Amino acid sequence: MDEPWSFDYNNMDSADVEKMYIKAAFKLAEEALDNGEVPVGCVMVFEGSIIAESRNTVNETKNAVRHAEMNCVDQVFEWCKKHERDSSLVFKNLHVFVNVEPCIMCASALRVLDIPQVVYGCNNERFGGCGSVMNIHNDEVPGFGRSLQVTSGVNADDAVKLLKLFYKGQNPNAPHPILKAQKLTELNQTS
Amino acid sequence: SKTNVDLHISPWYLTPVLADKYYQHTESENVYVAEVLDQKMTAQLVKTLSSQYPLTGLSHVKRVRARANGKKNAGLEIIICRAIDVNINHLDSSSTSIQTEKIMKTDVSHLNALSEFCKLFVVPKYPPLTRKQYEQSSQLWPVQFHEDKYIARVMNNQVFTTSELNFIEQNMSLALKLAMVSKCHVGAVVVDPATKTVVARAHDFRNKHTLQHAVMVAIDLVAQGQNGGAWNRYGLQIGPNLQEAESLNDSCIKRENHTTSQSLDECCGKDCRLTKTSPYLCTGYDLYVTREPCTMCAMALVHSRIRRVFYGVSTPWGALGSRYKIHVWEGLNHHFEVWKGVLEKQCQL
Ligand SMILES: [Zn+2]
Ligand SMILES: [Zn+2]
Numbered sequence: 001m002d003e004p005w006s007f008d009y010n011n012m013d014s015a016d017v018e019k020m021y022i023k024a025a026f027k028l029a030e031e032a033l034d035n036g037e038v039p040v041g042c043v044m045v046f047e048g049s050i051i052a053e054s055r056n057t058v059n060e061t062k063n064a065v066r067h068a069e070m071n072c073v074d075q076v077f078e079w080c081k082k083h084e085r086d087s088s089l090v091f092k093n094l095h096v097f098v099n100v101e102p103c104i105m106c107a108s109a110l111r112v113l114d115i116p117q118v119v120y121g122c123n124n125e126r127f128g129g130c131g132s133v134m135n136i137h138n139d140e141v142p143g144f145g146r147s148l149q150v151t152s153g154v155n156a157d158d159a160v161k162l163l164k165l166f167y168k169g170q171n172p173n174a175p176h177p178i179l180k181a182q183k184l185t186e187l188n189q190t191s
Numbered sequence: 192s193k194t195n196v197d198l199h200i201s202p203w204y205l206t207p208v209l210a211d212k213y214y215q216h217t218e219s220e221n222v223y224v225a226e227v228l229d230q231k232m233t234a235q236l237v238k239t240l241s242s243q244y245p246l247t248g249l250s251h252v253k254r255v256r257a258r259a260n261g262k263k264n265a266g267l268e269i270i271i272c273r274a275i276d277v278n279i280n281h282l283d284s285s286s287t288s289i290q291t292e293k294i295m296k297t298d299v300s301h302l303n304a305l306s307e308f309c310k311l312f313v314v315p316k317y318p319p320l321t322r323k324q325y326e327q328s329s330q331l332w333p334v335q336f337h338e339d340k341y342i343a344r345v346m347n348n349q350v351f352t353t354s355e356l357n358f359i360e361q362n363m364s365l366a367l368k369l370a371m372v373s374k375c376h377v378g379a380v381v382v383d384p385a386t387k388t389v390v391a392r393a394h395d396f397r398n399k400h401t402l403q404h405a406v407m408v409a410i411d412l413v414a415q416g417q418n419g420g421a422w423n424r425y426g427l428q429i430g431p432n433l434q435e436a437e438s439l440n441d442s443c444i445k446r447e448n449h450t451t452s453q454s455l456d457e458c459c460g461k462d463c464r465l466t467k468t469s470p471y472l473c474t475g476y477d478l479y480v481t482r483e484p485c486t487m488c489a490m491a492l493v494h495s496r497i498r499r500v501f502y503g504v505s506t507p508w509g510a511l512g513s514r515y516k517i518h519v520w521e522g523l524n525h526h527f528e529v530w531k532g533v534l535e536k537q538c539q540l
Contacts, residue, residue, distance in 0.1 A: 062419025063411055064472050064494035070402070071421070077400060087401075104517070105490035109402055112487060126524065129490075133522050134515075136486060142508040143485070 018119050021045060021097035022154045026121070028055040028068065029099045029162055035060065039162045042068035042098040044076055046090055051079045069098060069106040073113065091115050099159040101152065103127035107136035114145030120152055121159030201536045205356070205501075207345045208512040208529040210519035213320055217327040220249065220316040221274035225291050225309035227255070227267040232304035236269055239297055244272035251318035253333040271295065271309050287311045321346060358387065359501055362479040363533040367503070367540075369394040369405070370481040376540035379405035379480040381413050381473060384498070390416060390476055406480055406488035410495050413473055473497045481538040483509030483531065489517040492527065499528045503538025 021043050028041025032055035044052040054071035058064055076094065080087040091113040096102075099121040102110060107129030110118060118130070118137075129136035130150045138147035227233055237254050246252055258265040271294055274285075288308045295302060315328035318335065322343065325336040344350050351359065362382050369378030373394035381391040391412035396403035403422070414420040470476075473495040481503045484492065489510035492500060500511060500518065510517045511529045518529045 057421065060419070061414055061421045061424075062417045062472070063414035063421055064496070065407065065410055065491040066421050073402060074421070091401075103490065103494075105487050105494060108485065108487035108490065112485070113401055127490075127494075134520070141486065141514055144508070 018097070018151065018154050021050070021095075022099065022119060022121060024050065024053065025068075025097045025099045026155065026158060026162070028053055029159070032056045032068070033162060033166055039166050040068045040098065040100050042072045042096065044072045045095040045097065046076075046079075046093060051090075052076045065105060067103065067106050069096065069102055070109060072096075073109060088114070095119070099155070100124050100163065101128040101130050101132055104129035104134050104136055107134075107148065108144075110148055111136060111141070111144040115148065116146065117149035117151070119154055120150075121154055122156040122163065123152065203360075203535050204532045205348065205351065205359070205530050206532045207350075208516065208518070208531055209342070209345065210516060212317075213324075213342065213346070215324075217319070217324055217331065218316040219313040219331060222246075222249075222252075222312050222314050223271045223274060223277060223289060223294065223309040224268050224312045225271050226258070226306035227269050227304060228306060229304035230267055232301070233267060233269070236301060236304060239301060240269070240271060243296065244276055246270065246273065249273065249314065249316075251335045252314045253335065256333045269305070270312075270314070271305075274311065285311075359479075359530075359533055362389070362477075363481070363501060363503060363538070365389065365392065366479045366481050367534060367537055370538070370540055373405070374398050375405075377405040377481055379409040379478060381409050382477045382479065383475065384477050385475060402487070404485065404488050406478065406484050407491055409478065409480075410473065410491055413476070413495075417470060471496070477501065479533070481534075481540065482506050483511050483513055486510040486515060486517065489515070493517060493523055493525050496525055497527050499530070501530045501533050503532070503534050505531060 024043045025041040028043070029039040030041075032041060033039040037056040037059055039056070041055040042053070043050050052072035052075035054075060055068045057066045057071060060066075076090060077087055079085075080090055092115075094113075094115050096110065096115055096118040097120070098118065101120050101122065101124035102118060103124055104127055107118075120130070123132045125132050127133055130148070130152070131137065136148075137150050227236065233255060240254065246254070252270065255267050255269045258268050271291065277289065277294060288310050291305050291307060291309050292302055294309065295305070312332065314332040315334055318337075319325035319328045320339065320342065322336075322338065325334070325338075328334045328336075362380055366378040366380045369380070369392055370376050371378070373396075375395035375397050377395035379391075379393045380389055381393075382388070383390050391409045393405050393409035393412050395405040396408060408422070411420050411422045415423055473492070475498050477499040478492065478497050479501045480488075483502050483504065483506045484500070485506070485508055502511065505513050508514050512531060516529075517523070518527050520526075
């Protein structure tokens with residue numbers, strides 16, 4: 001018999017696996033929040049293991065495109081280089097877990113890379129590219145790969161709570177309280 | 192550091208890429224119109240009708256007009272209500288003629304001032320945004336028109352002076368040169384129009400990294416110029432390639448450190464709120480890119496708060512005019528201007 005606290009990947013149903021990875025993404029999102037970033041975290045899974053995990057680093061990099069998903073994509077490229085794997089094949093079989101709906105840019109990136117599916121927590125009303133603002137996930141666009149399969153609403157309440165915490169600026173762990181207010185106004189628009 | 196590009200310049204035409212609403216044909220909506228038999232009652236009728244049947248959403252439409260049958264003093268016509276309002280009153284909103292008293296819930300003097308029947312008319316559904324739309328709308332029914340002077344100038348190609356057009360061409364020439372050294376044939380530069388300086392020069396690396404489109408590279412180079420950036424830290428292909436490209440062609444790609452951040456580092460201690468004075472993302476900057484950006488790049492430009500985008504040639508997948516118009520997408524919180532056609536022929540690489 002398996003001990004209840006040990007993960008037996010083979011004995012978990014797919015919903016449990018999804019929740020497990022979404023939780024991993026959520027942990028990264030909390031880390032983002034602790035660093036004054038919009039709380040979005042992402043993990044990318046290939047052949048049953050996490051090969052990329054990152055969070056939003058927009059403020060840190062002064063680059064508004066450094067969303068969790070984009071950072072993860074770079075990690076996947078590095079992983080492929082290290083393990084001498086064909087990145088295009090890896091992306092074709094990659095599973096993406098993120099606590100918030102990918103934005104229009106990130107959804108486009110997932111399509112460009114021909115990533116088959118994404119699982120996420122809550123909707124992204126400001127920038128969502130998987131139905132909230134645009135339908136990048138399944139619109140037909142020349143040059144895009146297959147349409148992106150979307151599973152939404154996994155642990156959505158937690159994701160919403162975390163975002164609300166950010167937008168209210170109630171994160172006690174944020175390192176620079178003076179900068180925080182300024183970042184909040186910036187990121188209200190950036191997320 | 193500016194490279195003089197020896198290009199055979201063929202004529203090019205700058206075209207604005209505006210939201211569809213500026214080009215749309217006038218849409219119409221049905222209303223019921225009665226003749227005003229007693230013109231002394233007109234003001235009274237307008238007052239009563241605007242409380243009884245406010246023209247919700249049709250505030251640009253004038254309530255009363257002179258009858259349009261070519262004759263002078265042919266009388267007045269007045270809009271009683273929108274056809275939808277009749278529908279709400281459980282009458283048939285598609286009938287072309289309806290008894291006025293069936294719609295009007297008011298005293299006899301009002302009814303006597305109006306024709307017995309009112310007829311179905313079409314009026315422009317939306318306020319005209321351009322002179323052309325105004326002219327089209329006016330053929331249906333008189334409307335108010337508040338011309339947006341800037342949009343009028345944009346549509347009539349009156350925004351840029353000759354020297355500004357030369358500057359635009361000069362920047363695109365630089366982007367074009369970068370495109371030529373790129374294996375993927377796309378080049379981009381970011382320009383600060385206030386100081387007329389190039390902030391970042393980039394070209395495409397998508398052959399090595401699927402997402403390193405020229406625009407994405409340019410955005411990261413701007414960040415690097417602000418002491419940020421990501422692709423420099425990740426040590427991905429962008430670094431080595433930059434040098435490679437530079438050795439191929441004298442300084443064809445290079446980030447240019449923002450002078451302010453350097454001097455602030457020197458003169459101010461850590462307490463200095465340098466973030467307040469240093470540039471924020473691409474705010475106030477213009478991008479020049481040889482071909483129309485994809486959806487990823489277009490949204491990256493929204494996130495980066497770009498001011499204007501100029502591109503050379505359209506692409507079928509393009510998100511700034513062809514497949515989408517992300518720069519004017521309703522529901523997004525930042526919009527920017529887009530102009531296409533700069534060095535269009537040369538940019539068809
Ligand atoms: Zn994103
Ligand atoms: Zn692109």
